Amino acid sequence: MTAEFAIDVRDLHKRYGDRKVVDGLTLAVPAGEICGFLGANGSGKTTTIRMLCGLIKPDGGGGTCLGLDIVRSAPLIRRQIGYMTQRFSFYDDLTVFENLDFVGAVYELVNRHQAVRAIIERMGLADRSDQLAGQLSGGWKQRLALAACVLHEPKLLLLDEPTAGVDAKARREFWDLIHDMAGEGITVLVSTHYMDEAERCGRIVYLSDGKIVVQGSPDAVARGSGLVTYEATGADLDIAARKLRLMAGVEAAAVFGSALRIAGMDRAALDRAIASPDGGGALAWHEAVPQLEDVFIHLLSQPAKGAS
């Protein structure tokens, strides 16, 4: 069965007690795409991913993963996806090799030992293959987990914050790997809190209180936000930033190295703020292109639409 969309779900709902954790989520991810999943803590990313691989049953709605129904065919879906949990969930008292060997055996791989050795090479885990997983540092644990979830050559990867706590170089390698795999035709849904990672996705989906607020390519999201940003250089930027934050229309003001950057939705108010002697009057300003990060800070500080 070939499907145009690797993920195609409609109107997913999940409630814990009185709280709607996922609230009418509709998502279609074309095969071969890298889809970034963003949103504040508790916005429902993990819950959505768990519903996609059949680990929890949606209260309402449904759809398909790889053309298979997420409720009725969950066991079939599981053979073809790789799910990397947010929390490290391999066995601390098994070595790297034993953990991977176990995963290979559970998927009933034919050339198991060969596949395990190959993935150990590919992930650079060779030096650590006899080390107990519990003794690995956080970043190496994440690599082991990624190795384990690609071992059986899945068609769809669901990665829940795979790079949390991983150093910059390892993160870069991680993403190179994700792009390699996408190049091989694998679809990837990856949740993250890092902007540089969001920028490497073909499409980003932003969740707030269980609803999708924006989605599209990183460029389109940044441009379509309607956000106005100004940048300034000069002296005493930190003091200016603190004053500006208190002014009407300024949603965010932050210093990046030698530049001060402010953002807001209301252009007139922003213009007044930078002209005011109490605000940014002493600095030289120019308008800047809104970055993804500006958009997300803006979204994160919005009260959720429709929420009480």
Next chain:
Amino acid sequence: MNGFSFRRFLAVLRKEWIQVRRDLFTLQMIIALPVLQLFLFGYAINSDPKHLPTGLLSADHSKYERTLVAAMQNTGYYDIRSLASEAEAERGLADGELLFVVNIPPNFDRSVDRGEQPTILMDADATDPSTIGNAAAALASLTGTLDRDLPQAVQSRPANLPFLFELHARYNPEQLTVLNIVPGLICIVLTISTLFVTTLSITRETERGTMENLLAMPVRPIEVMLAKVVPYIAIGYAQVILIIAIAAAVFGLPVRGSILLLTLALGLFIASNLALGLTFSTIARNQMQAIQMAQFTLLPSFLLSGFMFPFKGMPVWAQWAGELFPVTHALRIVRGVLLKGNGLAEIAPELWPIIAFTLVIAAIATWCYRETLD
């Protein structure tokens, strides 16, 4: 294609076995604990159970006999009923339905009147010496019972009693407490290593988050659960063999029945524990809850099964509660097979309650069983 897969089961089993081997502390405890208990437990049990079931075998129901039986009843220790034959007496003792059989010799009245000092033989089930100890001691006070009815010449004097009691301690002639301890210890240790450890090892996966990973892989929960219990079944049997071997070598424990029969019957007991363990692990959200639930089972195993306190000495409601627990029946089976040489026919009445319990609990486990994280 989504049925039980033996290869996936083996994969999980191999993983479990590595983990069991790496957990040296638990392994050492599992070996050391029963051995320590075996040596330490021995002497603590003391109690005074009454109303013990007693059978009466008598050729001619005579006048003296009636007086004597009434006096025995009055001590409070004996509940006496008449038996038809020796065979019935033997069966009663072997099944544990009777703890004593009183054999009144033929022509008892005439022998007493003639001063022949006849002997009343008391057969006693001594597998649990603490149960029959006080009852047997009370017999000594009964030798004067007949005095009022006796001719002057044969009335009881210290040197010349009208009749004698002879206690015949069956199954455990030396009345060694350790012979009672061993069967109990086998049952308790099996409960700990199967029920406790399995419940814990499954909830540990839930608590550490590895269950989420397992569930997201093609492995089925039933494969996980089975693979988790198999190593502990092996360990449980190893413990049983260790206990029996030490008890036989050091304390002279007799092995009168078939070890094969014992092994199979204990397999049933293990199955009941595993069913319970699976149920607990589907309910418990963390290891603390799991421990509490398992402990809730372990306490009655000690207290109501007849291990700590003689079963017949417990109040009736406690006996009923005790009958519900597989451990009570397992205890009788182990005592019966090891000490009395019971065969399948004799232990069958104890097997059914265990089977019933296992089926009910397994049904509950299936009911509570989750393939998802909900």
